Ligand SMILES: [Fe+2]
């Protein structure tokens with residue numbers, strides 16, 4: 001007992017001294033569990049996130065936009081791979097992690113349960129969803145677990161590209177024809193609040209946050225990150241002449257930040273509980289790809305085994 | 314001359330554009346994440362080559378049509394791709410066999426085009442050779458894995474081969490346009506491309522323990538804009554946003 005306590009103290013001292021925890025280091029079970037859950041959720045979000053955006057590859061309105069979108073969705077698949085590898089460093093296999101997604105046991109970011117209805121949604125997703133993700137991910141570049149932090153450094157560079165490309169789509173639409181501007185505004189209206197929900201519950205309702213902060217898995221609270229995102233994004237919307245769908249939004253001279261309206265947490269809880277507009281479709285699509293791919297994966301394994309056997313013979 | 318060059322360049326572009334469009338359908342739905350990435354990469358490489366060719370075709374035509382005008386504002390009767398590339402993705406065996414049959418033609422074609430008398434086509438082909446080499450290697454490896462993998466994968470690969478074989482003849486058809494291009498030293502002699510293709514196909518199929526289908530009836534028509542019924546849907550999906558808002562920037 002005292003030995004575990006000492007190990008825990010040493011572990012915490014290491015974290016306090018800003019040293020990274022590496023896979024072979026001792027770590028408390030709760031730290032490991034917490035990280036496996038967080039990193040695998042993150043990995044699943046990258047992979048499920050390919051679906052709403054992939055939805056527009058065949059219909060992108062110019063070849064240049066098609067190429068940019070293909071490359072973006074491909075980047076997200078890469079992010080999923082790095083993150084599944086990061087989970088594996090904690091002793092959980094990729095198969096097991098993916099099985100938890102497919103069975104519905106594991107969560108992924110609820111934002112991807114919203115549909116992409118028009119081309120402008122591709123702009124809004126890049127600008128707002130990748131934009132909100134970056135807030136979290138920049139923070140995670142300094143997270144205490146080494147492999148996760150290093151995966152984030154690679155990922156962040158690409159995410160900021162995605163954010164800029166999304167914003168550029170919106171900027172072009174906003175200064176285009178009246179129909180295009182309307183399309184852009186409509187997309188902003190639909191994606192704004194779900195994007196704010198991406199930061200998770202308010203600090204008051206976020207019971208695990210304190211422990212995550214102590215372990216330096218997180219370094220900023222949900223509310224802090226959300227506020228930074230709002231302050232930044234409101235100004236970006238102004239530049240391209242779109243309006244934020246929040247009647248309570250106004251600049252506060254005293255706090256030097258925006259005051260804003262209330263998030264509809266009932267909607268948030270509903271989507272988390274599986275009742276979002278596309279929860280069923282997303283999971284069904286992942287399961288279909290997995291099931292239909294089974295014979296392909298089996299063939300690869302069987303061929304590799306035959307080849308190894310022939311080589312040995 | 315410039316009419317034939319326009320037609321020839323457009324054919325090259327249409328093949329690779331429609332194949333890219335088909336491959337893009339896999340994005341997010343691949344059998345394993347690494348393959349999702351590889352398929353998207355293929356789609357991206359093909360799209361890049363298609364854009365170069367379409368832009369050049371527009372210049373040759375001299376009517377101010379851009380890559381997007383040519384991609385988004387032509388109807389199926391004006392599209393001149395081979396029917397092979399418009400065939401549905403089907404299962405992963407169909408997708409890979411379709412790509413393999415195309416890659417085995419595309420690589421020697423691009424290699425030969427680097428020596429074209431048309432400097433622009435030679436330059437575009439020069440950029441594509443490295444990618445095309447990689448594509449053929451990757452699709453060949455899958456054909457071998459499927460053929461020599463499990464019983465199911467073998468059957469699926471053979472079925473895909475048997476289904477798609479009838480579309481391979483069109484890749485090597487000749488007509489007045491191609492003859493003019495070959496005479497001018499712009500296009501290579503298509504018979505030499507077919508020879509290279511056939512050799513690759515035999516090698517890979519033999520290693521895969523798959524049977525080369527007999528050269529029975531070969532489908533034709535794509536180069537004249539006579540497509541399968543799939544083509545209209547491919548274009549409807551690809552073009553609808555662009556056509557719904559004519560003349561705007563994206
Ligand atoms: Fe990502």
Ligand SMILES: [Fe+2]
Pocket residue numbers: 076130158159162
């Ligand atoms: Fe992203």
